[in-house]
Amino acid sequence: MAEITLNNVIKRYGKVEVVHGIDLDIAHNEFVVLVGPSGCGKSTTLRMIAGLEDISDGTVSIGPGVVNDLPPRKRNISMVFQNYALYPHMSVRENLGFGLKIAKQDEATITARVNEAADILGLDELLERTPAELSGGQRQRVAMGRAIVRHPEAFLFDEPLSNLDAKLRVQMRTEIKKLHQKVKTTVVYVTHDQVEAMTLADRIVVMKDGHIEQVGTPMEVFNHPVNTFVASFIGSPPMNLLPATIRGTEVVFTDGKSLPVPTRLADRVRDGQEVIFGLRPDDLTPVGHGIAESGDSARLTLDVVLSEPLGTETILYTSIAGLEAQGKMFGPRDVTPGETLEFDIAMDRAHLFDAATGNSVRSD
Amino acid sequence: MMNGKLRKQIGAIATWVLTFILMVIICVPGLWVVLTAFRPNGEVLAKPPVWIPENPSLNNFAKIFGFGADQVAIPVPAYFANSLIIALTSTAIALLIGMSGGYAFARYRFRFKNGLFLGLMLSRTVPGIALSLPIFMIWSRIGLIDAKLGLIIVYVALNVPFTIWLIDGFFRQIPKEMSEAAQVDGCTRWQAFWKIEFPLAKSGIASAGIFAFLTSWNEYALASNLTRSTDSKTLPVGLMDFTAQFTIDWAGMSAMAVIIIIPALILTFLVQKHLIAGLTFGGVKG
Ligand SMILES: Nc1ncnc2c1ncn2[C@@H]1O[C@H](COP(=O)(O)OP(=O)(O)O)[C@@H](O)[C@H]1O
Ligand SMILES: [Mg+2]
Numbered sequence: 001m002a003e004i005t006l007n008n009v010i011k012r013y014g015k016v017e018v019v020h021g022i023d024l025d026i027a028h029n030e031f032v033v034l035v036g037p038s039g040c041g042k043s044t045t046l047r048m049i050a051g052l053e054d055i056s057d058g059t060v061s062i063g064p065g066v067v068n069d070l071p072p073r074k075r076n077i078s079m080v081f082q083n084y085a086l087y088p089h090m091s092v093r094e095n096l097g098f099g100l101k102i103a104k105q106d107e108a109t110i111t112a113r114v115n116e117a118a119d120i121l122g123l124d125e126l127l128e129r130t131p132a133e134l135s136g137g138q139r140q141r142v143a144m145g146r147a148i149v150r151h152p153e154a155f156l157f158d159e160p161l162s163n164l165d166a167k168l169r170v171q172m173r174t175e176i177k178k179l180h181q182k183v184k185t186t187v188v189y190v191t192h193d194q195v196e197a198m199t200l201a202d203r204i205v206v207m208k209d210g211h212i213e214q215v216g217t218p219m220e221v222f223n224h225p226v227n228t229f230v231a232s233f234i235g236s237p238p239m240n241l242l243p244a245t246i247r248g249t250e251v252v253f254t255d256g257k258s259l260p261v262p263t264r265l266a267d268r269v270r271d272g273q274e275v276i277f278g279l280r281p282d283d284l285t286p287v288g289h290g291i292a293e294s295g296d297s298a299r300l301t302l303d304v305v306l307s308e309p310l311g312t313e314t315i316l317y318t319s320i321a322g323l324e325a326q327g328k329m330f331g332p333r334d335v336t337p338g339e340t341l342e343f344d345i346a347m348d349r350a351h352l353f354d355a356a357t358g359n360s361v362r363s364d
Numbered sequence: 365m366m367n368g369k370l371r372k373q374i375g376a377i378a379t380w381v382l383t384f385i386l387m388v389i390i391c392v393p394g395l396w397v398v399l400t401a402f403r404p405n406g407e408v409l410a411k412p413p414v415w416i417p418e419n420p421s422l423n424n425f426a427k428i429f430g431f432g433a434d435q436v437a438i439p440v441p442a443y444f445a446n447s448l449i450i451a452l453t454s455t456a457i458a459l460l461i462g463m464s465g466g467y468a469f470a471r472y473r474f475r476f477k478n479g480l481f482l483g484l485m486l487s488r489t490v491p492g493i494a495l496s497l498p499i500f501m502i503w504s505r506i507g508l509i510d511a512k513l514g515l516i517i518v519y520v521a522l523n524v525p526f527t528i529w530l531i532d533g534f535f536r537q538i539p540k541e542m543s544e545a546a547q548v549d550g551c552t553r554w555q556a557f558w559k560i561e562f563p564l565a566k567s568g569i570a571s572a573g574i575f576a577f578l579t580s581w582n583e584y585a586l587a588s589n590l591t592r593s594t595d596s597k598t599l600p601v602g603l604m605d606f607t608a609q610f611t612i613d614w615a616g617m618s619a620m621a622v623i624i625i626i627p628a629l630i631l632t633f634l635v636q637k638h639l640i641a642g643l644t645f646g647g648v649k650g
Binding site for chain 1: 481539541544545546547548549550551552555559560563564587
């Protein structure tokens, strides 16, 4: 059993604090993704779990015990690095078997385990090559093979796909997910790519500036972002965020246009409150071109500035109160720029955030 | 089209000719020394110059080693041993310090790091000969004149800045994730260094070693000041034994120069195959 627990973990470089007290419980065999913009402290957090970075304050536990003072080799974890860090002077076979050799396993065990890992990752043909003779995707695979060979308590991944081209990245993403289903193990995975986070995670940890903003399943984080940061970071295209004021039962935009306050949020707001109205493009759809019926819908008439057909849907750029807002047209037809359309707004999926704090009015 | 092709060809030929001239300038003096080692002294100053020895012989070498009719009483074996001991020991020490220092500069953050590095480099801007008087005075106080240890210390000091600088560069090229991956894989820091980083920096360490060895092996100015007898005199200093008050045995000197060159050549050839740079290629990215 290897659950990982972070308890008020702080990282300081000299006087500068870059990770500000992180609390996180990761369950046995859970796939947790740390996601956030570059520089928010994801790698630092992961490296503290790995033991590659000193923990300035707080505790990290892997399994039953606190590991703060254990070197990486005693934590029984493996790690896949962004640049793979394969040993260039060793063949693929030696790369895979290196950890077992260091652990003084006998030859037969090493061969068996290397072959097993090679089998899982389809590396059988490549075992005698050196890393220089592999493509990017193959190196990636070897790096993962090196991680699974030792049967560790947990896998740590630091942006393992960011050096691959777009197509290979999608392919490897799927492979990582399959791998986790095959080799059930606790995984902590770091990425700045919210799509990777959504597709891979059992639970997503959204980070910003060394803080955790929200922890939840992909659907929780997508459907119930706790603040404007999470709302804009998760989901693509991002959620439209429009400043407005509550006037009675209306959300009034800066240009005087208004929408009714979403029914489910009616008792969460007060008259005169400055808010941010949040609406995903999927919920701003021309009448007759939505995805799901909304029990609580409203309408706005808007000019389309630009349209981007994607096949099954078309992204429509319009503006609400002078700010750009994106909508989607499912089952699309041709749209000419400047065309005026009537839009359905799925108010039961709309969000309201307090303008001062940025927090969702639901979570206040 | 035709014009461009022609210009390219002329360019290629010019490059070739220039390289050839440069190589001639570099090689001819060395070639002259080697040829002279096989000719009688009388032929050296002949006018017009004789290029290819008319009666090539090993007489000069025989003389040096005390065979044949006229002997020169120069203790070459002793000088040779001194040179070897001093050059090898100082190189080994300079490499050890260079590896530790280079690794520290490449991997760790510490106070005054840049200042220290700059200081090391600046120390190389002082011509060695300018140091010879102070070193002589100190060495004579503590009894290191005419001692191998005295020269070894001087050569270590001379070589360390360069070995640190060179080895630092090589360690810098090795992503620190390699050592980290090894540590996650079960290595101690020490094991990670010897099993991963050292093999990858080997070519750099070998280059630094050759450089340090050749510097010590060929150094003349300081050695001529700090040595007196067969206890410590090195081969380059021994060359001066061929100068008498009124005559210089150029041919004998050349033979000795050849003897000095040979071990350096052998070492360079032995180490050369380790100088395959770019070993880190392929370990990272795609
Ligand atoms: N060795 C270091 N010394 C000082 N600051 C560092 C060091 N490593 C990282 N940082 C800082 O810590 C913050 C978090 O970095 P990191 O964890 O690498 O971010 P992420 O992986 O989320 O992009 C950044 O602001 C970075 O500049
Ligand atoms: Mg990072």
